[in-house]
Amino acid sequence: MTEPLLSITGLNAVSDRDGGAPILRDVSLTLQRGEVRGLVGESGAGKSTIAKALLGILPRTVRVTNGSILFESHDLLKLPAKQLRDIMGNEISLIPQDPQTALNPGRRIEAQLTDGLRLKRGLSSRDARLRALKLLAEVHIRDPERVLRAYPHELSGGMRQRILIAAAFALEPKLVVADEPTTALDVTVQKQILRLIRGLQEAHGTAVIFVTHDLGVVAQICDTVTLLYAGKVIEDGRTADVLGNPQHIYTKSLIAAGPRYDRPDAGLTPVPQAVFEQLRSEIGIREGGR
Ligand SMILES: Nc1ncnc2c1ncn2[C@@H]1O[C@H](COP(=O)(O)OP(=O)(O)OP(=O)(O)O)[C@@H](O)[C@H]1O
Numbered sequence: 001m002t003e004p005l006l007s008i009t010g011l012n013a014v015s016d017r018d019g020g021a022p023i024l025r026d027v028s029l030t031l032q033r034g035e036v037r038g039l040v041g042e043s044g045a046g047k048s049t050i051a052k053a054l055l056g057i058l059p060r061t062v063r064v065t066n067g068s069i070l071f072e073s074h075d076l077l078k079l080p081a082k083q084l085r086d087i088m089g090n091e092i093s094l095i096p097q098d099p100q101t102a103l104n105p106g107r108r109i110e111a112q113l114t115d116g117l118r119l120k121r122g123l124s125s126r127d128a129r130l131r132a133l134k135l136l137a138e139v140h141i142r143d144p145e146r147v148l149r150a151y152p153h154e155l156s157g158g159m160r161q162r163i164l165i166a167a168a169f170a171l172e173p174k175l176v177v178a179d180e181p182t183t184a185l186d187v188t189v190q191k192q193i194l195r196l197i198r199g200l201q202e203a204h205g206t207a208v209i210f211v212t213h214d215l216g217v218v219a220q221i222c223d224t225v226t227l228l229y230a231g232k233v234i235e236d237g238r239t240a241d242v243l244g245n246p247q248h249i250y251t252k253s254l255i256a257a258g259p260r261y262d263r264p265d266a267g268l269t270p271v272p273q274a275v276f277e278q279l280r281s282e283i284g285i286r287e288g289g290r
Pocket residue numbers: 014015016017018023041042043044045046047048049050059061062213
């Protein structure tokens with residue numbers, strides 16, 4: 001196998017907000033170029049913490065105590081601020097969760113899409129505009145000329161999310177981190193957006209880390225998946241293997257709990273309490289604590 005694009009090894013983090021409670025417990029995962037990996041787990045599993053560590057935006061109250069995040073040959077946890085800034089936005093970019101707040105309300109879409117192309121890629125205003133028009137066409141926006149002139153509030157939530165996706169791919173990054181990008185959207189738009197992200201990553205050969213709490217989303221767009229619980233990797237592998245032949249009882253229960261994108265009429269079966277007890281004892285979480 002070729003050298004991975006990204007390799008997280010033995011990552012441990014604690015919360016200084018919560019008296020040093022563990023947030024990540026020995027997390028390791030790899031990502032090949034062009035691979036789409038889902039990071040899945042319930043609220044508090046540590047998905048966003050991993051995404052933030054990748055983007056160099058961990059809050060001050062989260063402290064990494066051990067481990068490395070190798071992106072190509074650089075350990076993102078050890079890189080000087082300037083080099084880290086060069087990588088972020090250029091080689092690693094983010095599709096944020098909330099299209100309502102992620103765009104600057106006071107600037108036209110053109111300015112927001114062309115800044116990076118001019119400042120980081122040295123394109124002239126004219127070339128940056130042409131590139132922005134092409135990007136908008138790639139995310140299937142009709143009438144891209146009008147959209148470039150618009151302010152965010154003049155566009156629907158689905159349109160704004162498409163623009164954020166275009167922006168994330170604009171500089172041809174090697175890795176896009178998508179942080180629950182479809183949570184705020186209704187189900188039909190959600191499917192379109194997932195297909196769009198998959199189409200763009202295939203066309204550009206970009207690797208994607210896709211943060212979600214939804215196994216249906218994983219089934220739809222991820223090649224591989226890492227399932228987390230309480231900051232611990234519970235299962236990891238190719239999506240078809242993990243979903244088709246789950247090894248851990250937690251994974252089995254989650255799949256049974258649905259809703260399944262391929263079984264939309266299946267009922268909801270909550271994960272049994274005994275499964276959480278088993279998980280907590282395996283991980284070494286004491287009663288009531290972390
Ligand atoms: N700013 C912070 N400072 C300290 N601890 C934090 C901070 N943000 C989150 N945590 C803790 O880190 C743990 C993991 O949170 P994280 O947000 O990574 O989980 P998640 O899987 O992304 O959940 P969600 O789906 O709710 O976003 C939680 O126990 C949380 O209390």
